[in-house]
Amino acid sequence: MISKQEPAFIEKSDGTRLGPYKGTFAGSTVIIDDPNADIDDGDKVIRTLPNQKEEIKLIKSCEFFNNSLGTYGPHYQLQVGSAKMQPASSATTQHINVSGGTVQIGNHNRIEFKQNIESLISIINDSVANEEDKNAAKGLLKKFLEHPLLVSIAGTTAGSFF
Known part of the structure; x- marks a missing residue:
């Protein structure tokens, strides 16, 4: 047995x-x-x-x-x-998780990029923060989406949100 x-x-x-x-x-x-x-x-x-x-x-x-x-x-x-x-997987594997939109970037992860970024923008817009903080957060997100490495991973979709 x-x-x-x-x-x-x-x-x-x-x-x-x-x-x-x-x-x-x-x-x-x-x-x-x-x-x-x-x-x-x-x-x-x-x-x-x-x-x-x-x-x-x-x-x-x-x-x-x-x-x-x-x-x-x-x-x-x-x-x-x-x-x-x-x-064997290395203990140094890096993952990026965005709670609420379940974005995962890392080894063997599928990126459901467009709908998760749209969800993140919607969450920012619907938050109770003031307009200045919302615009600052979206500005940082825009800068993130313009990074050459991210564009090489996500393609032209990365720049299509703003």
Whole structure:
């Protein structure tokens, strides 16, 4: 019986990494021993190998079992494939998060740029701050959006808000 559990992470399609969960890896099957895990077909399951590389597998199908199986309580069984390895994520990974608009910029993150910037501008306009502070905040945002690095990432969309 396979029973060795190790830390497993789930990477959502937007790059968000969840976990660690208790995982058992057995070839093309992975068991996640957590009934509250957020797992969908198309997500990725990740574990760190002894050589410190990350093994990343695509979840082809995800099935929840409410019954116990051996030492496992309610759990997910994942059918996985397309294994690939990469160096383990560095602790210096930088992320930029804007609360309320959920902008994330960083490794493996999808930028939903336009609607999040529009949301941020709307939040600034609707705030209880005085007009001078609102204009100052929007001026800083405009300066941020004009930065060459940001323009190279977001394209012409970056300059289309003001």
